[in-house]
Amino acid sequence: MKNISFWKMHGAGNDFFVINPDIKTYKNHDWSQLAIKVCDRHFGVGADGIILVLPSEVADMRMQIINADGSEPEMCVNGIRCFVKYCLDQNLCKDVDGSITVETLSGIVKTKSIFNDEKLVTHVRLVLSEPDFDPLSVGVKTNLTPPVLDMNVDVGDAGMVSTDLVSMGNPHAISFIETDVFDYPLTSIGPLVENNKLFLNRTNFEIVNVRDRSNLTVRVWERGVGETLACGSGACAVVAAAHTRGFVDSLVNVELPGGTLKIEWGGEGEIVLTGPVAKVFEGSWEV
Template identity: 50%
Template sequence: MKFVKLHGTGNDFVVVDARALDREWSELAAVMCDRHFGVGGDGLILACKSDRADVRMRIFNADGSEAEMSGNGMRCLVKFAVDGGIVAPRGDEFDVETGGGVLRVRITTENGLVTSVRESMGPPHLDPREIPVAIEAVAPVTSLEVAVDGHRLDVTPVSMGNPHAVYFQSSPVADYPLHDIGPLVEHHALFPRRTNFEVVRVLGRDTAEMRVWERGVGETLSCGSGASATMVAARLRGLVDNAMELRVPGGVLQLEWDGEGDVILTGPVVESFRGEWPA
């Protein structure tokens, strides 16, 4: 089974053309994503047939659980599909079906290969029932107290097709004990489907930095849906304007959201290597 390893700002994925394949994808994801005994990656992405768009993305986390959405993962899928001839877009835009709905992407190419993608991440879901969060409240909930291990965290819950809890602090994000607190927030009873957890420091009206603990993965170098949720949460709290540069350990992402409609995420995508899995 042939695969391509790609990454978007260090958030790395194994990508497979699954249009004519049938495997136990959940089990295979856990094995292939193992960084010691497998290919290594934050997730496994499948390029599938779609009746609603040019291509459909399925994504499995490194623990084998299936996720609804990944912004960085979608850029990897887009590059895989266009560079590999699965999709031949008219112009520079086409549609991708995801667990979060059908989303529009716009590609930038160099020497015939995709180098970056501007992607619609869809509108944020702010109703606690849709995120989901186990509370009764009117949307949006900009401040939710989460108590973990003696810490009382004031988070903003957002769904970008998958759940996020965004925590703002004034100190550098590099100093935050993410490996201690992250898994406790992910599995907190307030989040019935678990949650991704972002730690953010706003540096100005158009700049912020973020680290992320991803549901089913752990800390990653970047998270596109987490970046989008951070843009939404920061604007809801009045901390940023309509566009923001977000610095993550794996690089820099550009976000746009004017308070209504779709969040727009733009970032680079890189192919690391190709291989063949013995299965």
């Protein structure tokens, strides 16, 4: 058995176990099993997922993320912010102005970091691909023409949930509701939407209150994790859907239980997210 060093980190409360494994030593390691163990909040470190810091041939660094249930999502925006802080605070990238690129399963993400007086990263700005409203990109086979808004999802005895479909490189089903999001039974409805047979690869699920044209309040049920305090790609997907519906302007604050993310999108092209990131502690784990 060997010990591997890790950082516990979070982006707006979405927390991760971040490691920089030697790829030769751990070439065939079962990272999914490690994720299940360390992410357990009673018997492990406790996290929404683990992040592997890896070399890349097409970007400055490559990020691999594994959810708490051992599944591997396409990408994670809050995770990318943690990844970037880890790399820059430890001088893993030959960076000049805080701009690095990150390879993910859904493509390359451009980032720009904000530093404090101690030259440690406090916030990260990410430039992400244009939101995709094609239902196939969310894993839904339908004859409906995009954008697909108000698609009903059958959640059994709870009835139907009206959802908007958006992909940010990973799937999102979004429901705009009138009642307070904090009164919504997300822990019971969330898994029914996530695992509904309509979604070939399962889905993330967001519920949204529109406060005004610049402010949204959101709760998230994350695929493979459960309810999380924040979801960066979810915040982007929510703003894309809200803008398409005419609910918001191009600069939006998305309030989540773990903090606020700032989203910029004018209705086409790349979408930009800026949010906080922090290191909680560091340690080692026997693998």
